[in-house]
Amino acid sequence: MSLLDVQNVTHTYDTGTGRPVLHNVDLSTKEGEIVALVGESGCGKSTLGRLIAGLHEPSSGSVSFEGSDIAGLRGKRRKEWRRHVQMVHQDPYGSLNPGLTIGSTLAPGMLQHKLANRRTVQAEMIKLLQQVGLDATPVFLQRYPHQLSGGQRQRVSIARAISLQPKLIVADEVTSMLDVSMRVAILDLLLSFQRDRGIGFVFISHDFGVVRYFAQGGRIAVMFYGYIVEEGPVEDLIKSPSHPYTHMLLQAIPVPDPVLVRKRDEQGSSPERLTGEPSTKGCVFANRCPLVQDVCRKEAPPLKDIGSGHRTACFFSDEIPPLKHLTVDEASPQATRL
Amino acid sequence: MNSVNTDDQTLLEIDDLTVAFGDGAGSVRAVENVSLSVAAGEIYALVGESGCGKSTLAYSMLQIVPQPGRIIGGDVRFRGRGMVTMSKRDLNALRSAELAMVFQGAMNAFNPVVTIGTQVDHILQAHPEVFPDPKEGRNHFEHLLELVQLPPKRIWKSFESQLSGGMKQRVAIAVALLLQPSVVILDEPTTALDVLNQRLVIDILKDLHRDLGVTIVFVTHDLAVVAEVATRVAVMYAGRLVETGTVEEIFKAERRHPYVEALINAIPSVLDVGLTVEPIGGAVPNLADLPAGCRFAPRCGLAEEICQHTEPPLLGDDGGHLVACHVVNRNAVPMEVSEA
Numbered sequence A: 001m002s003l004l005d006v007q008n009v010t011h012t013y014d015t016g017t018g019r020p021v022l023h024n025v026d027l028s029t030k031e032g033e034i035v036a037l038v039g040e041s042g043c044g045k046s047t048l049g050r051l052i053a054g055l056h057e058p059s060s061g062s063v064s065f066e067g068s069d070i071a072g073l074r075g076k077r078r079k080e081w082r083r084h085v086q087m088v089h090q091d092p093y094g095s096l097n098p099g100l101t102i103g104s105t106l107a108p109g110m111l112q113h114k115l116a117n118r119r120t121v122q123a124e125m126i127k128l129l130q131q132v133g134l135d136a137t138p139v140f141l142q143r144y145p146h147q148l149s150g151g152q153r154q155r156v157s158i159a160r161a162i163s164l165q166p167k168l169i170v171a172d173e174v175t176s177m178l179d180v181s182m183r184v185a186i187l188d189l190l191l192s193f194q195r196d197r198g199i200g201f202v203f204i205s206h207d208f209g210v211v212r213y214f215a216q217g218g219r220i221a222v223m224f225y226g227y228i229v230e231e232g233p234v235e236d237l238i239k240s241p242s243h244p245y246t247h248m249l250l251q252a253i254p255v256p257d258p259v260l261v262r263k264r265d266e267q268g269s270s271p272e273r274l275t276g277e278p279s280t281k282g283c284v285f286a287n288r289c290p291l292v293q294d295v296c297r298k299e300a301p302p303l304k305d306i307g308s309g310h311r312t313a314c315f316f317s318d319e320i321p322p323l324k325h326l327t328v329d330e331a332s333p334q335a336t337r338l
Numbered sequence B: 001m002n003s004v005n006t007d008d009q010t011l012l013e014i015d016d017l018t019v020a021f022g023d024g025a026g027s028v029r030a031v032e033n034v035s036l037s038v039a040a041g042e043i044y045a046l047v048g049e050s051g052c053g054k055s056t057l058a059y060s061m062l063q064i065v066p067q068p069g070r071i072i073g074g075d076v077r078f079r080g081r082g083m084v085t086m087s088k089r090d091l092n093a094l095r096s097a098e099l100a101m102v103f104q105g106a107m108n109a110f111n112p113v114v115t116i117g118t119q120v121d122h123i124l125q126a127h128p129e130v131f132p133d134p135k136e137g138r139n140h141f142e143h144l145l146e147l148v149q150l151p152p153k154r155i156w157k158s159f160e161s162q163l164s165g166g167m168k169q170r171v172a173i174a175v176a177l178l179l180q181p182s183v184v185i186l187d188e189p190t191t192a193l194d195v196l197n198q199r200l201v202i203d204i205l206k207d208l209h210r211d212l213g214v215t216i217v218f219v220t221h222d223l224a225v226v227a228e229v230a231t232r233v234a235v236m237y238a239g240r241l242v243e244t245g246t247v248e249e250i251f252k253a254e255r256r257h258p259y260v261e262a263l264i265n266a267i268p269s270v271l272d273v274g275l276t277v278e279p280i281g282g283a284v285p286n287l288a289d290l291p292a293g294c295r296f297a298p299r300c301g302l303a304e305e306i307c308q309h310t311e312p313p314l315l316g317d318d319g320g321h322l323v324a325c326h327v328v329n330r331n332a333v334p335m336e337v338s339e340a
Ligand SMILES: Nc1ncnc2c1ncn2[C@@H]1O[C@H](COP(=O)(O)OP(=O)(O)OP(=O)(O)O)[C@@H](O)[C@H]1O
Pocket: A013, A014, A015, A016, A017, A021, A039, A040, A041, A042, A043, A044, A045, A046, A047, A048, A206, B194
């Protein structure tokens, strides 16, 4: 049975433009699985994440957890689902209440869900601090968020999420505001919970490097203006993208090797339309697509299976050229690992 | 050759600069004894993590270090003219004619209640010496908008609130170039942008450099963006310069500061199959409580006894590639002491 099932979800914000920000989205994950959502700013990644975490209700379609539509959950089962799905946000500054000590941030959830009582809660919190690599002392529990660094705050957010022993964590851009030297440590910490406790992740990021590192063995769903345009196993999708938009995203990634950069620039770059509105008729990507044909302007390509669990919504997925700069052999011998 | 060269190609020169925040016991040095020079035609990257002093260094190039920051030592020279003691009037003239700044996230770049076009007109009116005919100025701005890949007509009539983050960043770049400065300084121009907008800004900076011949200084924490754009690089750590050289030198593994090495290895990359990414242990030191010797020593895998008590000097090879590390420099020969 799948852990999470998003079925045919369309969502329009009451306060927005009136246009849906998600269109007929289908996505499911198994227990302990990592699914990454990628796409440009505004494509609807966070909206989908919030629907999965139950922070909004979809305008239509359904989100099910362990087989039950969450809209229909009541009483004890609703409370259980609330505990089992947790969210960690991008901004470690904004997601913690500045007026609460770390202890007062962590304790209420555990008490409410009876994962600790008044006598044991202090010891449980210290255990948590240790698990997330923070200073595991009573003194630390007395601190306020503003006394912590960004990385420490993010660890507190993670501690709060895992304190409820969830089955699924929605992690929305959790490393994008952290210093480069701290990112991998936070990703490793989250990965350890996936490995040791079988926690599944919906991992939202626009950084393919981070996604590849975190979601190894999992899947990626690429979103464009509210549509999932491609979805598949991480390695497969990154090595042989089957949608022109995924190709464009991968090709745009800055290359950390000046020798490769120069080689690529000397070959001359093909002019691409990196920005622009979605098409309202036919394929949503048609306005920007270098492969566009007449049919794309008339009909919307369905998200269809192309084998080994890889889905794409493009009529011409066979015609996607190989990625230009992804050949490591061409790198300068001492170059940065690419 | 040493870190400070003073031939006529040098546009901007930072000479043994120290910038402090606060007074007395509570004061910290965000930039300490930093020297570097930016030659005409360079794309110079200032790299480091948050709090390392890179933005403060960039601001001091324009003498706009925010309060309570003060330059307490050294000088900044533009075409040989010292800026630290320059009169306010001369500074303003220099800033509008020669040096332009684009702030992070295009912050405070625009007045929210006036259209972009009106704001451009105001700038043109205030500087008739650049474009005596405002029509010419407008045409130039249109051309700049095309270079930053935006539709001129639409942008001219827009308000700030109608622009996405990526568009705002590019309009701010066009406005900074309006008065044809010889240097434009950008603080984190790609940070907080998604990968496509990042790519656009990267390509645009290269185009502007090629088509307008403008010298570019930019601040970033992203080494991949450095590899894409920069010709020269200075890496900072806890207020100090730890390595500077051409972009090829910085990315060559032969002689590299351990911090730079660690930073490169800490970036998960999309092309990195089977290779492990190594997090850097520990955290950036508090500027108010710095370690006695090398500031990177507590996190450094190569650290030896000398690193615990003696700050390593920046040493160069013949080409001006400077590294401040006892161990790396001892293992590489021959060495020449930098005057910096
Ligand atoms: N609370 C809201 N009310 C109205 N519109 C919203 C709201 N939140 C998001 N939107 C709109 O919905 C669309 C999708 O936004 P969302 O935040 O889900 O995108 P995202 O992919 O997470 O983007 P980013 O990478 O910038 O975080 C955007 O057009 C956005 O402006």
